[in-house]
Amino acid sequence: MQTTFPQLLLAHATQRPTAPAMREKEYGIWQTISWQDMATMVTHMACGLHQAGLKRGEHMIVVGSNRPRLYATMLAAQSLGAIPVPLYQDAVAAECVFPMTNAEVRLCVVEDQEQVDKMLEVRETYTALAHIYYDDPRGLRKYDEPGLGSVDELLAAGAVFAKQHPNFFKEQVDMGKQDDVAAMFFTSGTTGNPKGVVHTHSTLIDRAQAGAEFDHLTSNEDVLAYLPPAWIGQNIFSYAQWLVAGYVVNCPESAATVTIDLKEIGPTYYFAPPRVFEGMLTSVSIRMEDASSLKRNMYKYFMRLAKKVGPKRMDGESIGLFNSLMYGLGNLLVYGPLRNNLGFSRVRVAYTAGEAIGPDLFTFYRSIGVNLKQLYGSTETAVFVCLQPDNQARADTVGVPCRGVEIKVADNGEILVKSPGLLKGYYKNPEATAEVLTADGWYHTSDAGFLDSHGHLKIIDRVKDVGRIKGGSNDGAMFAPKYVENKLKFFPHIKEVVAYGDQREKVCVMINIDFDAVGNWAERRNLPYAGYTDLAQKPEVYELIKECVEQVNADLAEDELLAGSQVSRYLVLHKELDADDGELTRTNKVRRGFIAEKYQPLVDALYGGLTTQFIETVVKFEDGRTGSVSATLQISDAKTFAPVKAAA
Amino acid sequence: MTKHIGDVILDVQNISLRFGGVKALTDISFNVQEHEIRAIIGPNGAGKSSMLNCINGVYTPQEGSITFRGQTFDHMNSRQVAEMGVARTFQNLALFKGMSVIDNIMTGRNLRMKSNLLMQALRIGPAENEEIKHRERVEEIIDFLEIQAYRKTPVGQLPYGLQKRVDLGRALAMEPQVLLLDEPMAGMNVEEKQDMCRFILDVNDEFGCTIVLIEHDMGVVMDISDRVVVLDYGKKIGDGTPEEVRNNEEVISAYLGTSH
Numbered sequence: 073m074q075t076t077f078p079q080l081l082l083a084h085a086t087q088r089p090t091a092p093a094m095r096e097k098e099y100g101i102w103q104t105i106s107w108q109d110m111a112t113m114v115t116h117m118a119c120g121l122h123q124a125g126l127k128r129g130e131h132m133i134v135v136g137s138n139r140p141r142l143y144a145t146m147l148a149a150q151s152l153g154a155i156p157v158p159l160y161q162d163a164v165a166a167e168c169v170f171p172m173t174n175a176e177v178r179l180c181v182v183e184d185q186e187q188v189d190k191m192l193e194v195r196e197t198y199t200a201l202a203h204i205y206y207d208d209p210r211g212l213r214k215y216d217e218p219g220l221g222s223v224d225e226l227l228a229a230g231a232v233f234a235k236q237h238p239n240f241f242k243e244q245v246d247m248g249k250q251d252d253v254a255a256m257f258f259t260s261g262t263t264g265n266p267k268g269v270v271h272t273h274s275t276l277i278d279r280a281q282a283g284a285e286f287d288h289l290t291s292n293e294d295v296l297a298y299l300p301p302a303w304i305g306q307n308i309f310s311y312a313q314w315l316v317a318g319y320v321v322n323c324p325e326s327a328a329t330v331t332i333d334l335k336e337i338g339p340t341y342y343f344a345p346p347r348v349f350e351g352m353l354t355s356v357s358i359r360m361e362d363a364s365s366l367k368r369n370m371y372k373y374f375m376r377l378a379k380k381v382g383p384k385r386m387d388g389e390s391i392g393l394f395n396s397l398m399y400g401l402g403n404l405l406v407y408g409p410l411r412n413n414l415g416f417s418r419v420r421v422a423y424t425a426g427e428a429i430g431p432d433l434f435t436f437y438r439s440i441g442v443n444l445k446q447l448y449g450s451t452e453t454a455v456f457v458c459l460q461p462d463n464q465a466r467a468d469t470v471g472v473p474c475r476g477v478e479i480k481v482a483d484n485g486e487i488l489v490k491s492p493g494l495l496k497g498y499y500k501n502p503e504a505t506a507e508v509l510t511a512d513g514w515y516h517t518s519d520a521g522f523l524d525s526h527g528h529l530k531i532i533d534r535v536k537d538v539g540r541i542k543g544g545s546n547d548g549a550m551f552a553p554k555y556v557e558n559k560l561k562f563f564p565h566i567k568e569v570v571a572y573g574d575q576r577e578k579v580c581v582m583i584n585i586d587f588d589a590v591g592n593w594a595e596r597r598n599l600p601y602a603g604y605t606d607l608a609q610k611p612e613v614y615e616l617i618k619e620c621v622e623q624v625n626a627d628l629a630e631d632e633l634l635a636g637s638q639v640s641r642y643l644v645l646h647k648e649l650d651a652d653d654g655e656l657t658r659t660n661k662v663r664r665g666f667i668a669e670k671y672q673p674l675v676d677a678l679y680g681g682l683t684t685q686f687i688e689t690v691v692k693f694e695d696g697r698t699g700s701v702s703a704t705l706q707i708s709d710a711k712t713f714a715p716v717k718a719a720a
Numbered sequence: 721m722t723k724h725i726g727d728v729i730l731d732v733q734n735i736s737l738r739f740g741g742v743k744a745l746t747d748i749s750f751n752v753q754e755h756e757i758r759a760i761i762g763p764n765g766a767g768k769s770s771m772l773n774c775i776n777g778v779y780t781p782q783e784g785s786i787t788f789r790g791q792t793f794d795h796m797n798s799r800q801v802a803e804m805g806v807a808r809t810f811q812n813l814a815l816f817k818g819m820s821v822i823d824n825i826m827t828g829r830n831l832r833m834k835s836n837l838l839m840q841a842l843r844i845g846p847a848e849n850e851e852i853k854h855r856e857r858v859e860e861i862i863d864f865l866e867i868q869a870y871r872k873t874p875v876g877q878l879p880y881g882l883q884k885r886v887d888l889g890r891a892l893a894m895e896p897q898v899l900l901l902d903e904p905m906a907g908m909n910v911e912e913k914q915d916m917c918r919f920i921l922d923v924n925d926e927f928g929c930t931i932v933l934i935e936h937d938m939g940v941v942m943d944i945s946d947r948v949v950v951l952d953y954g955k956k957i958g959d960g961t962p963e964e965v966r967n968n969e970e971v972i973s974a975y976l977g978t979s980h
Binding site for chain 1: 856859860862863864866868869871918922925926
C-alpha cells in the first residue's frame with residue numbers, strides 16, 4: 073500500500089469523520105477528539121510549523137507524555153515532510169544534547185514547564201535551538217526567553233494561514249512518499265552515544281499492519297497510551313497501529329492516575345513491559361494478604377484451580393466438565409472481579425516484551441483469563457518480528473515469525489532477521505549501520521537464541537554478554553548473565569540483579585531488594601527497619617534472598633548447558649540501582665560494566681572471599697543535586713548443586 | 721519577572737485582643753497590599769493565629785479597626801468576611817475526613833451557590849446545572865493542585881501533605897481575593913514544602929490572589945514573601961522586606977535570645 077501516516081489520517085477523516093480518534097481525560101471527564109477534529113488540529117499545527125520555518129527533511133524534537141496535541145505535532149511534522157524525533161520525557165538535559173546536536177534540530181514542541189526548563193538548559197550548550205513550543209502554559213507566564221511560544225499560539229497562527237492557503241496542507245501531504253523518512257528513535261544504548269534509528273513510513277506502516285493482521289485488530293479497539301512515546305513500542309501501539317487500524321487511543325490524565333484511567337477505559341488491546349504486570353500482581357498479592365479470611369481463602373482456592381486449568385483453557389484444550397464448572401464459578405467470584413479491578417475486563421490481546429517475563433507471572437495472567445502473550449522485536453525492526461499465536465503462549469519463548477519475517481541463527485548463536493520493517497540505518501553513523509545491517513540484507517539482533525522444535529523463538533541472552541567461566545571446577549562452562557539475573561528477578565522480593573562470572577572462576581551477584589515487597593514481608597514479621605539501606609542489610613533479609621538464590625541454583629543445575637552459571641556468592645546492595653545514576657538505561661536495563669566499575673570494591677570483595685565490605689556511593693537526585701549513601705555490606709555464600717544429568 | 725503590587729487592600733489598625741487578663745495582641749498595625757505575599761512570623765504564642773482569627777472574624781478584638789477595600793470595621797463577621805472574598809486554611813486541617821476530595825473542595829463553592837438546601841437535596845430547579853458549573857471550577861483547582869489521582873479518595877486516607885493541599889484547594893474554590901494561610905507547611909517534608917511553595921507562588925501569580933501567611937520555616941518565609949511582619953508576645957517588633965527583617969536587632973533577639 074502506497075501511503076504515509078498523514079495520508080492515513082486524511083483517509084480516516086474523510087471516511088469516518090465523527091468516529092473517535094483519541095480521548096483525553098481532562099477535568100475528570102474523557103474528552104473525545106474525532107478524526108475530523110484531529111485532521112483539523114494537524115492541519116493548523118502543520119501550517120503553524122511551516123510558518124515557524126520547519127523545512128522538508130528537517131528534524132524536530134517532540135518531548136512529553138502521551139498528549140493528543142503532541143501526537144498531532146508528529147503528524148503535522150510528517151505532513152510537511154519533516155521528521156519528528158521523540159525524546160524520553162524523563163531524560164535529563166545533558167542526555168538530550170547529543171540527539172539534538174546529532175539531528176541538527178532547530179525546533180521543538182514540548183509538553184510543559186518541566187520540559188521547557190530542560191530545553192532552555194540544553195540551549196546553553198546547543199545554541200542552534202531556535203524555537204521551543206509548549207503545550208501546557210502552566211507556570212510559564214513569566215518566561216520571556218527568545219523563541220519561546222505556546223502551542224495555542226502556533227495553532228492560532230496556523231489556522232489563519234490555513235484559511236488564506238486552503239490547499240497548502242493537502243498539497244504538502246500529497247508530496248509525501250512511503251519511502252520518505254517518517255521518524256527517528258534514539259536507542260538508549262548500554263555504551264557510548266545513543267544512535268538515531270531511522271524509519272520510513274513504509275517500514276513502520278508495514279510492521280503495524282503485520283501486527284494488526286496477526287491479532288485481527290479493528291477500529292473497535294481501545295488502547296491506553298501511557299508509556300513514553302519516545303519508545304518505539306508505544307509509538308507503534310498508539311501511533312502507527314492507531315493510524316493503520318483506526319482505533320481509539322486514550323491518553324490518561326497524568327502518570328499518577330494511570331491505574332484509575334485503565335479501569336475506566338478497559339482497553340481491548342494492551343501492552344506493558346513485564347515490570348508493569350509484575351507491579352499489578354504485587355499490589356494484588358499485598359491487598360489479598362490484608363483481605364478478610366473468607367476472601368483470602370476463596371482467592372487461594374480459585375487461584376490454585378486457575379493455575380492448574382486456566383492456561384490449558386486459554387490454549388483451547390479440554391479441561392473436563394467438573395473443572396469447567398468450577399472455573400466458571402471462579403470466574404464469577406474471583407477472576408472476573410479481579411480482571412475488572414486490574415482494568416482487564418475487556419482485554420482481547422495483551423502483550424509484554426522488552427524483558428523476559430517470569431513463568432509464574434505469565435501464568436497468573438493467562439490463568440485468570442487475560443490473553444497475555446509475548447512478542448519479540450526492537451527499535452531497529454519496528455517492533456514486530458515474532459509474536460505468539462493466541463493458543464500457543466509460553467513463558468520461555470517469544471513466538472513465531474510474523475508475516476514477512478525470515479529468521480536465521482548464525483554460527484555464534486546470534487539471531488539474524490530479514491523483514492520489511494528493518495531500519496533504514498543509524499543516522500549519520502554508517503559504521504554502526506554496517507555492523508548490524510549486512511549487505512545480504514540480514515539484521516544482526518545481537519541476541520543469542522534458537523528456534524525450538526515448534527518453530528518458536530527462544531532468547532537466551534545478548535551475544536556479547538554470553539561468556540565462559542574460567543578456572544575452578546566449572547572451567548569453560550557457558551555463562552549467560554541475563555538468564556541468571558532474570559531467573560532471580562522472577563522472585564517478587566528481588567527487584568534488580570547484576571551477575572558477574574565471565575572469565576572468572578565462579579558466578580557472583582549483586583541484588584536489589586524490592587522495597588515494597590520486602591518491606592511488607594518485614595512488617596508482617598514485626599521486623600523493624602529504618603529505611604531501604606537498613607532493611608537491605610538485615611540478616612533475615614539475607615536468609616530470604618539466600619532461599620531465592622539456592623532455588624535458582626537448583627533450577628540451573630537441571631539445565632546441562634547452564635549448570636555452570638550457578639551463583640556461588642551474593643550481596644544485597646544498599647541503594648536502588650537508578651537510571652539517574654547511570655546504573656540502568658532509560659529502559660531500565662542494568663549496565664553491567666558501568667556498575668562493575670562504580671562498585672569495584674564490592675566486586676573485589678565478592679571474589680576476594682571477604683564477608684563484609686564498606687562502600688560509599690554518590691547519588692544524583694531528580695533535581696540534579698547530589699548526595700552520598702554509605703554502608704557496610706554483608707557478603708554471603710550460597711549452596712550450589714551438582715549438575716543433574718537428564719534422565720535417558 | 722517583576723510582579724505588579726497594587727494599593728493597600730487590607731489595613732489593620734491598632735488591634736488589641738485580650739482573653740480576660742491575657743493580652744494576646746497589643747496595638748498591632750500593618751497593611752497588606754494587593755497582589756503581595758505578606759508573611760506573619762514570630763515565636764510560639766506570639767499571637768500569629770490570633771491575628772488571622774481577628775481578620776477572619778473568628779475573634780473580636782477589643783480595640784482597633786480593620787479596613788478591607790476601603791470599608792472599615794471594628795470587628796469582622798466570618799460570613800461577611802468570606803463573602804467579601806477572604807478565604808483561609810487552617811493550622812490543624814479542618815477538613816471533612818469522611819468525604820472525598822471533590823466533595824471537600826465543593827464545600828468551598830457553597831457560598832456561591834444560589835439554590836437552597838432542599839433544591840440541592842432533591843436535585844430540582846437550577847440545582848443540577850449549578851452543580852455542574854461549580855464542579856467545573858473544582859476540577860480546574862484539582863488540576864492546578866495536581867491531585868487528580870485522589871479525586872474520589874476520602875480525605876482521611878490521604879497523607880498529611882496532600883490533605884494540606886486539599887485544604888488549600890477548598891480555600892481556592894471560594895475564588896478569594898485574599899487568602900489567609902495558617903502554617904501551610906507545618907509538618908511537611910522538604911519535598912512537600914517545595915511543592916507547597918510552588919503552589920503558593922502560582923496562586924499568587926496565576927489567580928492574582930493576595931496572600932497572608934503564617935509560617936515557621938524561615939527559609940520559606942524569606943524566599944517567597946514580599947514583606948514580613950514580626951510579632952512577639954502580642955507586640956509588633958518588626959515590619960519590612962525579608963532583608964530588613966533579617967537585620968532587625970529586635971527580631972534577632974526574639975528568635976535567638978539575648979544575654980541580659
